[in-house]
Amino acid sequence: MSEAPSGPRIGVDEWVASAEERRQKTLSARAERAFERVPPAAKLALLAIPFALYPFLVEDPYLMQVGINTLIFVLLALGLNVAVGWVGLLDLGYVAFFGLGAYLYAAVASDYAGRHWDGALAIPAIAVTVAVAGFLLGLPSRRLVGDYLAIVTLFFLQLFLVILINSTFTRGPNGISDIRPLTLLGREITSLDGYYWTALVALVTVVVVLYLVNQSRTGRAWRALREDELAAELMTMPVNRLKLMAFAFGASIAGVAGAIYAPAQGAIFPASFDLILLITVYAMLVLGGAGSLLGATVGAVIISASLEALRDPEDASWLVYIAVVLVLLVLIKPWWRGLAVLGATAALGLLVHEAAERWWPSLVEGTTFGQARIDRLVDGWVLMPADFVTEEGLPAGAAARITYLLFVASVLALTLIRSSLWRTVAFVPVLYLAAVVWQNLMLPQPAVARFILMGALLVALMAYRPQGLFGKARVEIV
């Protein structure tokens, strides 16, 4: 006897339910359901296999180093996910805990400190110490809303850096460079492969622990807290204790990451734990999808790999052009319109370049900084004004700076156009301007350009897809 429920169902917000119902019909929701049916152990194996294969495919020690750093980044993103993704606390001092872990390792295992603890003792000890530090930092802001926590933690990061840079016992900006290799149960790890496997084992352990915690009573309480703190408190959940717990838990994961990072690098410097790292880890988490373990992992891998590729002028242009084409094809619907935009941009460029060659030759007489084949290819397409940038790659005058500002303004204006047809049309000149800015201004300074792109990515993600790649869209209940 099945009776269709009539009237409002108890405990279900109707609006949320209808939004959820519509979402269930989409393709991504179906894929998600199929994914949810996979047993967790199989998921973990699926996640771990690419990481486990990496050292067998890669010979180059530099790439191995990149692999280790990526694993550290994944650990960091997973730790940040606890406070930010699950509980919804904005922890802006997060990388200070990473730094604390690294410096604590230096304090127990370096020639400078004159100690050499075994990793099996040092890593758990560091995890506990950093968790206590996180707990203490969270205490003063426990009564207050998340914003105060953000200020206190940001200030803490600043203070942490001030202490690292100015203290004699941390050797100031020179850092500590004679860190002993990690020793695990008497066996010393000296090869890059060894560190990679250590980091991977730590990662798998952390993922398993996080998964179990998320399924536990505490995990459910955390999520309840994120959705509605007041309601959670009314259900007799100890809100403050839960928040501090999440805070300390995330911090201890960062501490473990730091304790692996320090011996893997052999040297640590205050500059490695600054705001840039913080925003990088946030970008990873947000891109992947806050609240999802898979999302945090994938986001960290994507951002880490892109930052690495953008640093290299050989790869940077390729990556950017391919990313732009992909984004366009996904963004503009139907797909043939995206192709039309690309074609029109190419035609516009040829036209402009031809016109400039004939009437204003100084606009194409500059030399490119790019070294990839694609840079030589676009040389006949993109305007390269002479004396636009200095030999160091900095903008030479007001014209270059105004071009950049014009580009930023045109991208912002593009988002304001309501009509989809006109927006598609407007894409063409903006894309061409983007190519001009990239080739002339950004390519000479790839290290800076990649951070500009990351900042823009954060803003765009929050505005258009706050759930990231793998997160669940959340409906705010008012």
Place this chain on the structure above:
Amino acid sequence: MDWDKLVQLIVNGLTLGGVYALVALGFSMVYGILKLLNLAHGDVVMVGAFIGWGVLGWLGGAQDPAVAVWLLITLMVLAAMVGCGFIGVAIERFAYRPLRRAPRIAPLISALGVSFFIQNSVLLLFGANFRSYESFDLVDVGIGISWGPLNVWILRVVVFVSALAMMLGLWLLVTRTKLGKAMRATAFDREAAAMMGIDVDRVIVRTFFIGSALAGAAGVLIGLVFGSINHFMGFGYGLKGFTAAVVGGIGSIPGAMLGGLLIGLAEALSVGYIEDVTGRIADLTGGRFPRLGSQFSDLVVFLILIGFMLLRPQGILGKREVKKV
């Protein structure tokens, strides 16, 4: 007791405090209306400093200004205010407005992105070198007020007085004009204000314009008194501005002024005395406590922040908010 030093430190503290108060005001106004921590506010200060520097260079530089010095400084401040005002409006429009109904944490993350974007854009356009206003060439150090132990460079006086004047102007705007009334109403209850016929979006945009314009002015004043600017300076000033707003009572205009002056004085005094005090403590306890240099003045400010959070979280002049369900 070295009175000259104390007086000098107090003068430094008041100058710094005036600047912090301006930064805190913009931050506090936005927080009052949107309950949003504008983490990009410090970077608006930095952009203001760069706009002022650009105007200075455009009008002939500090050695050979094309116009009278007072006019030059006025123009620099005005240009920075207008430029930063529009940047503030753009930040609101593109980074915060789409997130008005999103979970609380979303605009904060967006603000991180904006801050990073602005910082690195300036780095891309101007490079990592420190830029100098060369204010010693602009206004001779000898010119100033001199009275007993008091020796104040005129530019410091100008900075302090103009900061006060701007705060007074803002105070009048908020308490005496129609826009101010609308701002207060929006801060009190946004939905009710909208129902009373107030165009809430317009009020928010204007709040951002005014707050960011004050930040831009603060940037130029910083450049004038402290000389050098760079793309990373916004972080520190933003942080102190936030602290000042929290200490003074977030959302309150007189509170932001008081908090700014308090933080400025605390920082200047700890820069001056932290070495003596920690040195003496180290001597008395036989070196059990470390000696700290003046770089650790941030520590004192941080302790003040923590102290306020523990003892008086609503700040000096703030009202304790009761959460309504």
